[in-house]
Amino acid sequence: MxxxxxxxxxxxxxxxxxxxxxxxxxxxxxxxxxxxxxxxxxxxxxxxxxxxxxYADHDELVGAVTADFFRELAAAMEQARDARAGAPVGERILAVCRAMRAWAIAHPAEFGWIFASPIAAPNRQPDAARHQAALRFEQVLLDLTAELWQTHPFPVPDLAELPASLREQLTTYFAAIDGQLPPQAAHVFLSCWIRLYGLLCMEVLHQLDFAYADLEPVFEECLRDLAVALGIDDDAAA
Amino acid sequence: MxxxxxxxxxxxxxxxxxxxxxxxxxxxxxxxxxxxxxxxxxxxxxxxxxxxxxYADHDELVGAVTADFFRELAAAMEQARDARAGAPVGERILAVCRAMRAWAIAHPAEFGWIFASPIAAPNRQPDAARHQAALRFEQVLLDLTAELWQTHPFPVPDLAELPASLREQLTTYFAAIDGQLPPQAAHVFLSCWIRLYGLLCMEVLHQLDFAYADLEPVFEECLRDLAVALGIDDDAAA
DNA sequence: TAGATTATTTAGAGGCAATAAGGAAGCATA
DNA sequence: TATGCTTCCTTATTGCCTCTAAATAATCTA
Incomplete structure (x- = not known):
């Protein structure tokens, strides 16, 4: 060469x-x-x-494009995070969440595609590139939550009081994320993730059009809830 | 004839x-x-x-089948409600929520189809049958929440403290549901709906596979949160 | 029973995914 | 520098899809 x-x-x-x-x-x-x-x-x-x-076939092209979208979304979130490098971690978390929605709003077709494409293939293989990019996307908030956990621990439920099946799954996840968060804290993180991502999912999939035309205030209220759950709702923003 | x-x-x-x-x-x-x-x-x-x-075309067939699924899902929820005809309304609400998830788990392809099909047509027309069936589905929990509101009012935010844009949208929705719930109560109802439906949406779309294999305990925890929000978490279940 | 309506068929245009086979261009090396 | 390998791209071709058109059979109505 x-x-x-x-x-x-x-x-x-x-x-x-x-x-x-x-x-x-x-x-x-x-x-x-x-x-x-x-x-x-x-x-x-x-x-x-x-x-x-x-590309070997249509699916592979779709996967490659989806990976692009994940990367771009993750980059937008990372940029929001790095633009506030010195700020309290709670503030950075909220900024990243807003960046996530801002990207989704600015690119509804692409964000919807992220949800829509896996439907076509429920029996999907790892699909290296796509999966990798999805992990990076998920990692942004996980990293910040781990940092928050280490510097300003948020309240967590007692592991012994959680259902056994949930405990097992959280332990598995604990291992999957290399122990970045203990199971109890991972549970709080996942609860927040579900509310955040779920809301965006429904918004982009037009599942809330029957009631809301603009979900921005709903999203902000969701963020306030998450802030409370993560103990970053005070002025110092943790 | x-x-x-x-x-x-x-x-x-x-x-x-x-x-x-x-x-x-x-x-x-x-x-x-x-x-x-x-x-x-x-x-x-x-x-x-x-x-x-x-059917005029492929879309119309899809719409008709989707309407079927909505009707079947609504029927399952109505059945859970009617099977507890005399029970406290809070208990009926929780039973209906569980029936909703039970149907989704028993019919993942059909439940996923409900989300997936609108993606194909973001510029969709009312599509009478489908829309009608979706309304009936949404109505089940709305009716029960309205009953709860009238018999055991749950805590609501002060309308004056909500963002103006949210207030306007809630007023519009208040009219759309024929005043079944005042705007503040509608807001609480919609918040619950978003969490409930959003969780099922993500579960069926396999957006949580990276962490959970079985979402039953997560769903039950979500229900407990909703019960608190609706003031039906005491023994009497309102 | 004759005419209108309804149900269904075959034929066909146009598009898409994917494979096969062949040509043209770049690149490497003897 | 000439030969051969690799890469890129093209034109068939197959088979499935949506949807239209035209023709036929079955059924109902008056």
Whole structure:
């Protein structure tokens, strides 16, 4: 090879980016059903089957684009976090949550795609890239919560009072996150995650249109609840 | 016509039911992508285009089947409610919530379909049947909450302290539900609804698999939170 | 019984996923 | 520098899909 990245590799990389951009454009402008192998290829200026040199099948293309979205979302959250590098951890947590919703609102098609695409494949394999990107996304708030836990521990339930099955699952999760949070604290974190992510999920999936046109105040109220649960509702914001 | 329902109408009705059953079978056994006009027709024993005498297009078939699912889910909830006709309203509310999850767990494909199908059509029209059925579904818990509100009022926030935009939206919703609940109480109801439905949404969409394998204890904890919010956490269950 | 309505069929246009086979261009090495 | 390998892309081709059109059979109505 002529350099660390050969000319071929650079061209290929550029084509991949062009493919992703085309897929995204189709998604945003015409909905998820419009993101077909043929349509993407047309958009890029190639003829259908050429795309199979870049992805094994339609699912793999979808997975790659989804990974992009996860990465972009995670990056937006990380940026919100780093922009407040010196601030109290509670403040950074709230900023990251708002950044998460801001990205979802600014990119509803992409955020919806994140939920919609797994439906097509309930028997999905790990799908390295996508799964990796999803983990990074989940990790942002987990990291901050772990930091909060270590510097300003929040109230947690007594492990002995939780149902046995829940205790087991939390212990498994405790191991899965390399002990970043003890099971009781992980339970609080997951409860917050469920409320936060669940609300955004419903908003983007238009499950609340029957009552709300603008969920911003509902989201802010949710954040206040989470702040209470995490003990970051005082002025110092922990 | 020979009777209030002619022979033709009865046959047509039977065919419609057969079509729905075929669509559901395909959904459950092979996933939502398998529910195509052609596959359903094959299943019923008709050749493709015949289905267009029953539904204008694929979307309409999907909508009709979705309406079925909503009706079945609502019926399950209503049955749980009516089975405890004399019980305190708080107890009935919790029973209905559990019936809702029980149906979702017993019919994951159908429950997921309820969320997944709207994604395909973000610009969806009212779609009479489907919308009607969704309303009936939402109405079950709204009715019970209204009954609770009238017999054992639960704590509500001060309307003056809510953000103006939220206040406006709640007033609009107050009118939409024919004044069944005043805006402040509607706000509490909607908060509960979001947590309940959001949790089920995430469970069925496998958004929590990374942490939980069995969400039953998480759901029960959610119910306890709702019971506190609705003031039905005492022994008498309101 | 004749005409209208309804149910269903085959034929076909157009699109999509995926495979196969072949050509053109870049790249490496003898 | 000429030969061969790899990569990229193209044009068929298959099979399934949606949906329309036209024709046929069955059923009801007057």
């Amino acid at each position: 002529s350099a660390s990245t050969s000319r071929r590799q650079r061209l290929r990389q550029a084509t991949l980016e062009e493919i992703h951009a085309a897929a995204r454009k189709l998604l945003v402008e015409q909905g998820s059903a419009a993101v077909t192998i043929n349509a993407v290829a047309r958009q890029v200026g190639m003829s259908g089957p050429a795309l199979y040199h870049y | 020979s009777a209030s329902t002619s022979r033709r109408q009865r046959l047509r009705q039977a065919t419609l039911e057969e079509i729905h059953a075929a669509a559901r079978k395909l959904l459950v056994e092979q996933g939502s992508a398998a529910v195509t006009i052609n596959a359903v027709a094959r299943q019923v024993g008709m050749s493709g285009p015949a289905l267009y005498h029953y």
